[in-house]
Structures are given as C-alpha cells and as structure tokens.
Amino acid sequence: MQHSMPPLSALRAFEATARLGSVTAAANELNVTHGAVSRQLKSLDEHFGVALFAKVGRGLVLTHHGEQLQSGVGEAFSRLRDSCAALKHEVEETPFTLACPGSLLARWLIPRLDRLHRELPELKLQVVVSDTEQLGKPSDASATLAFTEPPWPADMAVIPLMSEQICAVVSPALAAQIDSAKPASLFANKLLVTASRPQAWPQWANAKGLEQRALEDALQQGQGFAHLYYLIEAAVAGLGVAIAPKLLVEDDLSSGRLIAPWGSIETPARLCLLLPKHANVRRSEPLAEWFKQALNE
Amino acid sequence: MQHSMPPLSALRAFEATARLGSVTAAANELNVTHGAVSRQLKSLDEHFGVALFAKVGRGLVLTHHGEQLQSGVGEAFSRLRDSCAALKHEVEETPFTLACPGSLLARWLIPRLDRLHRELPELKLQVVVSDTEQLGKPSDASATLAFTEPPWPADMAVIPLMSEQICAVVSPALAAQIDSAKPASLFANKLLVTASRPQAWPQWANAKGLEQRALEDALQQGQGFAHLYYLIEAAVAGLGVAIAPKLLVEDDLSSGRLIAPWGSIETPARLCLLLPKHANVRRSEPLAEWFKQALNE
DNA sequence: GCAACATGTGAGATATAGTCAACTGTTAAC
DNA sequence: GTTAACAGTTGACTATATCTCACATGTTGC
CATH class of the missing domain: 1.10.10.10 (Winged helix-like DNA-binding domain superfamily/Winged helix DNA-binding domain)
Structure with missing residues (x-):
C-alpha cells in the first residue's frame, strides 16, 4: 500500500x-x-x-x-x-502565562509590564503570581520567573538571566546614624527577616566577615514578615534593616526612599526563566531575550 | 503561508x-x-x-x-x-502495446506469446504489427521490437537484446544438391530476395568471400517478395535460396523443414527493444529481461 | 527484582535534495 | 534573419536533512 x-x-x-x-x-x-x-x-x-x-x-x-x-x-x-x-x-493565539513571585511582580515587573506588552504583542502575555516560592512543581504556566540557585531541576529548561545581588537597606533616617565603613554597624539596627529567604542574612554576614554568633543574636531580636514585599515596606517605614534582592529595591534606591549603606553582595542564585520541557521555543526565547535586555538597563 | x-x-x-x-x-x-x-x-x-x-x-x-x-x-x-x-x-491496467514486424511476429513471437502472457500477466500485453519497417517514427506503441543497426534514434531509448545472425536457407530437397563446403555453390540456386532487406545478400557475399559481380548477376535472375514471411515460405516450398534472420527460421531448421548449408553470419544489426522517451521503466524493463532470456534458449 | 517492551538521544554514516552553470528549444521583437 | 529574453532540462558537485546504531531511560507484568 x-x-x-x-x-x-x-x-x-x-x-x-x-x-x-x-x-x-x-x-x-x-x-x-x-x-x-x-x-x-x-x-x-x-x-x-x-x-x-x-x-x-x-x-x-x-x-x-x-x-x-x-x-x-x-x-x-x-x-x-x-x-x-x-x-x-x-x-499562537493561546495566551502565554508567566508565573512570577509576588514581590518581583510588584516591585520590578509591573512597572515594566506595559512596555513588555508593547514590545512582544504576539505573546498575549498573561502574568500570574507563583503561589509559593517552591519550584520544580509541574506548573501549568508557560514559563516561571524566579531566583533559584543550582542544582537546577532536571525536568525543566533553565535560562539564567542575571546573577542575584542582595543588599541590606534602611530608610534615609536610619542611614544617617550608620557608619557605612563598618559592616558591624549593622547590629545597631533591628534586623527584618522573611521566612522565604532564610539564607539571606547568613550569606550577608559571611560575605561581610561578620560573626555568625553576633548575627544569630541579632536575628533573635529581629522581626519576621510573611512576605518579602512587606519586609521592604517595613524598611521604608524605618522599622529596621531589611535584606532584599537589589533588583527589587533598585527603584527605591534611585528615588532615595531607601539607602544601602553597606553596598551589595552577589549570591550563588540567579534570576532564571524556567520553562517546562516541550515549551514553545519560538515564544519563550524572545521573552528571555527581552528580560536580558530589560535587566541590563 | x-x-x-x-x-x-x-x-x-x-x-x-x-x-x-x-x-x-x-x-x-x-x-x-x-x-x-x-x-x-x-x-x-x-x-x-x-x-x-x-x-x-x-x-x-x-x-x-x-x-x-x-x-x-x-x-x-x-x-x-x-x-x-x-x-x-x-x-498498470493500461494494456502495454508492443509493435513487432509481421515476420518476427509470425515466426518467433506468436509461438511464445502464450508463455509471455503467463510469465508477465501484469503487462496486459497487446501485440500489433509495426506497419512499416521504418522506425524512429513517433509510434503510439508502448514499445517496438525490431532489427536495427546503429546509429540509433536519439529520441528513443534502445535496449539491444541480441546480435542479428542471418543465414541462407533452402528446402531439404535443394540442400541435397549442394556442396556446403563451397560458398559459391550458392549460385547454383535461384536467389530469393525481399525489398525490406536489400543489404542482406551483399552482407552474405562479403562475409563468405563471394564476388559482388557474381552476386549481382544472380540477383538479376532472383525472385522478389514483398515480405520476409513469404520469402521464407518460398524457400520451404523449394523455390530457391532465401536469406533471413536465423531467429526467424530457427524453428524450421530444427524441424528439418529448412536447411542452412553454409551456416550463418553476424550482421551489424541488433534485435532491439525501442522505447519512447518517458516510457514506463517498470513495465518495459521486465519485458526486455524476458526477451533476453527467451532469446538465449 | 528481572525480563520484555517502548520511546528518547548522541555520534557518525548516507542518501536525498539542492545549487550552479551550461544547453536546448520557444517566442517575439527589431 | 538575427538576436534577446524566457522556460525547462541536465551533468557534476555539494550540502544538509534523515537515518542507523547503540545505548539510556522509563514502564509493565511475571
């Protein structure tokens, strides 16, 4: 036949x-x-x-x-x-769904969302908040934006977009009382923490040569927040010193709402675009390129 | 699009x-x-x-x-x-039409036609007599069987099947009077000729070392026939000596109806299968193979 | 836990399909 | 009648798409 x-x-x-x-x-x-x-x-x-x-x-x-x-x-x-x-x-008419952590969405993506829609109209992009910070789950989003560090999940394609930098930030009022040359001056302030980033303060202490013991004591007296977004707002309000990805506070730093007296450090994590296997390359690749470009401005 | x-x-x-x-x-x-x-x-x-x-x-x-x-x-x-x-x-259901000279058809192909139909049934072979001995005409036959010598027509594919041998044949009664060791004993007989093969006797004379002059004289007294088929029948009837492709008289030679006292000679011609350009290779190739096999038996 | 089965994949072989340029034949204009 | 533009064919060479092999991964059922 x-x-x-x-x-x-x-x-x-x-x-x-x-x-x-x-x-x-x-x-x-x-x-x-x-x-x-x-x-x-x-x-x-x-x-x-x-x-x-x-x-x-x-x-x-x-x-x-x-x-x-x-x-x-x-x-x-x-x-x-x-x-x-x-x-x-x-x-191509199916909307492309991007999952994104709430803090990153609120403080970085939303201000740029209009431009993204304009520059990649054929994506029909829809953004959803990724419910937990947990990844590697079979999400039904077309792509997920997140800070993750290796090893990366084997069942997803991971496109690193930029290295993560974190910085300790305070309100201008508190900053005035700080000797920024001395990392230990940190401990004169109340430390603000979030459960989703337990490793942030230890990384900071380690990079700045602070004693783990002193840090632990300070954290005992610190204040916890359920979400990174509230943590940053608390810092703005002058409640203490928050630690956050530089990307999320960049706008506040340039406007003067926040100050990063001790600079920033790089962590092993990367901001990544995570794609399920069999993702549509022709749709996700332009998005990844757009992010790379937007992140370097 | x-x-x-x-x-x-x-x-x-x-x-x-x-x-x-x-x-x-x-x-x-x-x-x-x-x-x-x-x-x-x-x-x-x-x-x-x-x-x-x-x-x-x-x-x-x-x-x-x-x-x-x-x-x-x-x-x-x-x-x-x-x-x-x-x-x-x-x-494939379209009958495959084979054009063939009448003499070859009558004296060689028809006796083998039943076997051909049996061995290549998918050809749905139909045989027609090629009207003239002239070739190179845009025939509407699927293939043409003929004795031709180079140069071969450029607008057709030519598959040589076997070299042509011709022989001078006589009835048994005449053969008894012939000294077959002497080629010139030919001239003791009446020469039978056909217009379709004017070159046959000169080729014979040349190959046998007979004088062209003597041949011409003999041909003057010969008898002409319109068709090779009648020529051979005339020889069978003892009217004289005919010259014909060995292939056409082979059956008569083995049955003893005809004798070829002086043997046979090879001519530059070949028995060929002539195919029009764009012929159906898958149909004509098996036929050519069948002919090659049948001719070598 | 193992054998049988079904699909996925890296590396390298190979055959299909392509390019280029030259050639034949047709049409139409000067 | 000559020439130029056009359409298709073909020989020689080349490239890339497609396949095979062998192994890897994952599933099922005894």
Whole structure:
C-alpha cells in the first residue's frame, strides 16, 4: 500500500507546479531553484511511469494523467496547509502565562509590564503570581520567573538571566546614624527577616566577615514578615534593616526612599526563566531575550 | 503561508504514529527505525511549539493539539494515498502495446506469446504489427521490437537484446544438391530476395568471400517478395535460396523443414527493444529481461 | 527484582535534495 | 534573419536533512 507512494517532496513540487502552471513559479514558492523542481517532477514521472506534464510552447501543461493526480493531490495539500495553519494559529493565539513571585511582580515587573506588552504583542502575555516560592512543581504556566540557585531541576529548561545581588537597606533616617565603613554597624539596627529567604542574612554576614554568633543574636531580636514585599515596606517605614534582592529595591534606591549603606553582595542564585520541557521555543526565547535586555538597563 | 508548513516527512511520521498508536509500528510501516520516527515527531513538536503526543505508560497518546492536527492530516494523507494508488492502478491496467514486424511476429513471437502472457500477466500485453519497417517514427506503441543497426534514434531509448545472425536457407530437397563446403555453390540456386532487406545478400557475399559481380548477376535472375514471411515460405516450398534472420527460421531448421548449408553470419544489426522517451521503466524493463532470456534458449 | 517492551538521544554514516552553470528549444521583437 | 529574453532540462558537485546504531531511560507484568 504505502509502497505506491512517491517521495512527498516530489508530490509537493508537482502540486505547486500544477497549481501555478510553471516550474519557475513553483520553485519561487518553494524557495528552491527551478532545477530542483524539474528534478522532482522527473522523479515523479519515473515513479508512475507516465509523463504528468507535456511541453507546450515554452511552458508545461498537465497531461491527462497529470490532471487526474492533481485533482486529488491538490486537495490533499490544501488540507495539509489548512490543518497546519490552524494548529499554528491556535498555538499562537493561546495566551502565554508567566508565573512570577509576588514581590518581583510588584516591585520590578509591573512597572515594566506595559512596555513588555508593547514590545512582544504576539505573546498575549498573561502574568500570574507563583503561589509559593517552591519550584520544580509541574506548573501549568508557560514559563516561571524566579531566583533559584543550582542544582537546577532536571525536568525543566533553565535560562539564567542575571546573577542575584542582595543588599541590606534602611530608610534615609536610619542611614544617617550608620557608619557605612563598618559592616558591624549593622547590629545597631533591628534586623527584618522573611521566612522565604532564610539564607539571606547568613550569606550577608559571611560575605561581610561578620560573626555568625553576633548575627544569630541579632536575628533573635529581629522581626519576621510573611512576605518579602512587606519586609521592604517595613524598611521604608524605618522599622529596621531589611535584606532584599537589589533588583527589587533598585527603584527605591534611585528615588532615595531607601539607602544601602553597606553596598551589595552577589549570591550563588540567579534570576532564571524556567520553562517546562516541550515549551514553545519560538515564544519563550524572545521573552528571555527581552528580560536580558530589560535587566541590563 | 507556505511558511507555516513543517517538513512533510515529519507530518508523515506523525500521521502514521497517530494512526497506529505507536512509534515502533509507524517505523515498521515507513521502513525506518523507531529512532527516526521519534526524531521526526520531536521536530514537529518544535515546529508547532506544543507537544502533539503525551507519554502514557510505555506508549503515547495524542494531546488535544495532536488530535486537532491528526483530524486534518490523516484525511489529507488518505487522499494522497488514494490519488497515487489510483493513478498507479490506471497506469498498470493500461494494456502495454508492443509493435513487432509481421515476420518476427509470425515466426518467433506468436509461438511464445502464450508463455509471455503467463510469465508477465501484469503487462496486459497487446501485440500489433509495426506497419512499416521504418522506425524512429513517433509510434503510439508502448514499445517496438525490431532489427536495427546503429546509429540509433536519439529520441528513443534502445535496449539491444541480441546480435542479428542471418543465414541462407533452402528446402531439404535443394540442400541435397549442394556442396556446403563451397560458398559459391550458392549460385547454383535461384536467389530469393525481399525489398525490406536489400543489404542482406551483399552482407552474405562479403562475409563468405563471394564476388559482388557474381552476386549481382544472380540477383538479376532472383525472385522478389514483398515480405520476409513469404520469402521464407518460398524457400520451404523449394523455390530457391532465401536469406533471413536465423531467429526467424530457427524453428524450421530444427524441424528439418529448412536447411542452412553454409551456416550463418553476424550482421551489424541488433534485435532491439525501442522505447519512447518517458516510457514506463517498470513495465518495459521486465519485458526486455524476458526477451533476453527467451532469446538465449 | 528481572525480563520484555517502548520511546528518547548522541555520534557518525548516507542518501536525498539542492545549487550552479551550461544547453536546448520557444517566442517575439527589431 | 538575427538576436534577446524566457522556460525547462541536465551533468557534476555539494550540502544538509534523515537515518542507523547503540545505548539510556522509563514502564509493565511475571
């Protein structure tokens, strides 16, 4: 059965040539040279053992057998084109869902969301808050934006966008009382912490050469917040010193609402775009590029 | 538009896999390894940016998008298969017409025609007498059998089957009076000639070392026949000595109806199968092979 | 826990399909 | 009648898409 099928590429060349009435036109449509189409047609003639085209003047016309073949093959290719175009259209019209932690969403992405929609309109981007900071779960989002550190989950494609920097921030009023040259001056303030980033203060202490013991004592007297977003607002309000990804406080630092007296440090984590296996590369890649660009401004 | 079409081979792999429900089964149908099909499916996933199959247990099932694609693609491929099979069927059901000179037909082919029909039934062979001995004409026969010598017509494919041998033949009664060791004993007989083969006697004379002059004299007193077939019958009837392709008198020689006292000679001509350009190779090639075999028995 | 089965994948072989350029034949204009 | 533009075919070479092999991973059932 299948044995009677000629090479599909030859059928495609035949269909285009029959439809357009010219080898050269078919070659243009198929983005090949006319020689390539001519060969395909010849191979089809040989497959069926009859001439499908006859030379008339300096062009070709279908023979009886050629017309017979074209009637079915033309419809079949229409059908193929329609089916592929329909699926492609449906895929591209489906909104692209980006999951993002609430703090990153509120303090970095939302201010840039309008521009993102304008620059990548074909994405039909929809943003949702990733419910927990936990990753590696089979999320139904098209992509997830998150700070994560290696090892990265094996069942997802991970595109690192930038290294994470964290900094300790205080309100301008508190900053005035700080000797920024002395890292230990930190301990003159109340430390603000969040359960979602338990490793932040130890990393900071370690990088700044502070004693773990002193840090632990300070944390005992610190204040906890359920969410990074509230932590930062607490710092703005002058409740103490918060530690947060630099990215999330950058706008506040440039506006002067917050001060980072002791600078910032780099952590092993990266801001990453996490894609499920079988993600749509043609949709997620432009998004990753957009993030890389926007993050470097 | 065309731009949205994935590679056709990938679509074929998809269609077979969807229809058969298994990569391995599709690979068998397509006569490739399962790895090849697996790659094609992967490339299709990437083309559309969605998974078309989902792993379920140790097999695959179509996803929603996969089903959507299969509904159209399956029909399109059915259509393609039907169209190709229909054309192929029509071509193969068309009788294959073999043109053949009347003498060759009567004295060699007809006795073997039954066997030919039996051994190549799918040819639906029909035999017609080639009206003239002239070749190179755009005949509407599928193939032409003829003795011809180079140069061969450029607009036809020529398959040489065997070299031509000609021999001078006489009835047994006449043969008894001949000294077969002497070629010149030929001239004791009346020479029988046919207009369709004017070169036969001169070739014979030349090969046997007979004087052209003596030959011409003998031919003056010879008897002409319109057709080779009558010429041979005249020899059988004892009217004189005929010259004919050995192939045409072989049956008579073995039965003793005719004798070739001086043996036979080879001419530059060949028995050939002449095929029009764009002839159906798959039909004419088995016929050529059959002839080669039958001629060597 | 192991054998049988089904699909996925890296590396390298190979065959299909393409390019280029030269050639034949057709049409039309000067 | 000559020439130029055009359409298709073809030989020689090349490239890339496609396949195979062998191994890896994951599932099922005894």
